[in-house]
Amino acid sequence: MEHFKPENACMGHYFSRVMGEAMGVKNGAIWKSIRRAFDPYFSYQSAMGFSEIFTTELRKWIDGMTSQAGQTDGFIVEATTACTILPFKLIALACYGPAMTDKQLNRLYNVLPTTSKKEMDTFESEWKEFNLSVMREAKMIYQAVLAGTITEAAWLQSLDEILFTNLDVTSAILAFLLINLSINQAVQSELRAEILQNSSRFNEPGTEGSPVENYIRRTDTLLEYTCLESGRLCPAVWFTLPEYTGADIDIGGYRIKAGTNCIIDWARLNTESPLWNPEKRHPGEPEVNGRMFYPQRFQSMSTTTYRWSMLRFGLGGRQCIGKNFASRIMKQFLLEVLTRYRVELDGARPVKQWGTINVELRDDRFTVMPKQNVRFFEVKEEMGKS
């Protein structure tokens, strides 16, 4: 069933000013032409091509944190803060290519808008000026504006959507990976063992056919299941943005008229669907329910089994343009962190339960974002001796 976005995602004037022309809120032919301009840069193939760059950036990020290390009890970081600049930089590299130098990146980060109207005007003009200056070198997606297939506003606002609006989602997703593995030490150890078995210093991601690259690409690994499970348990937002169906539809005995705005209770779908809470189990099947972190549950499931019981990158024909990059970033992130560190929750904070989530959450964000310190301990094992 085709689904559409209501005007400005029902979020009013200010939203329309900064995001009303972005791909995420457009429909029909306009949406298609924006996606056609952006899709090649965010394809699976394109994400694969960033392996080496991502490895270098992830190692720089870890080395930056390690400068605090050397203490016997490891070092502590606030999970979300530690995971903010990292995806921003990785996605900016995907958007702008080599034109995105460290100097440009600093400039870009400082363009972030604040709330008032006056600042919004300044933001709009500085955002345009910044992009035009980088695109003069990078060309890339701007070709579609030059060719007249998308408007300049659609180009600017979609870049804004990709870099700023989705940044919190990716930061939170990485932070939750650290947190879920901190709470579940047994899974963390098993995953580290799998990673060490499949990687070595001489075997870098990005080398076509190399064992570690094959390992990242595989979808039947604990690495894959961990990313799925963390995303299942910790949704990006509690409720999806509104969408409407193109035709009347019956759901659970209710008739939803075409054009009715609907939202999905994301956390509930991902944890309460009968699939996650089976009434009958096969002999030997563990007693796990939908609220537990148990990545191994995906081992015996095909993607079609859980297709309608889990929301991650969207459903149907219209999905997240960043899914190939986000999936790769999550995997390379775990690979780099777990080969060097064991992570634990910092005991200073009381553990709270927020729905499906076992740590405190920030209350100043639109996205579901943890407020939790994580402690990093260096692991002594040598990587990939095999």
Ligand code: HEM
């Ligand atoms: C794990 C992290 C992420 C999750 C869980 C996520 C999830 C989603 C979801 C659920 C949608 C709505 C799809 C729909 O219309 O039904 C979406 C759309 C979108 N996402 Fe992501 N996303 C993530 C990371 C990213 C990243 C890294 C980028 C940057 C490239 C990105 C860019 C976008 C854009 C531009 C849209 C609008 C696409 C369109 O409507 O055509 N996302 N995302």
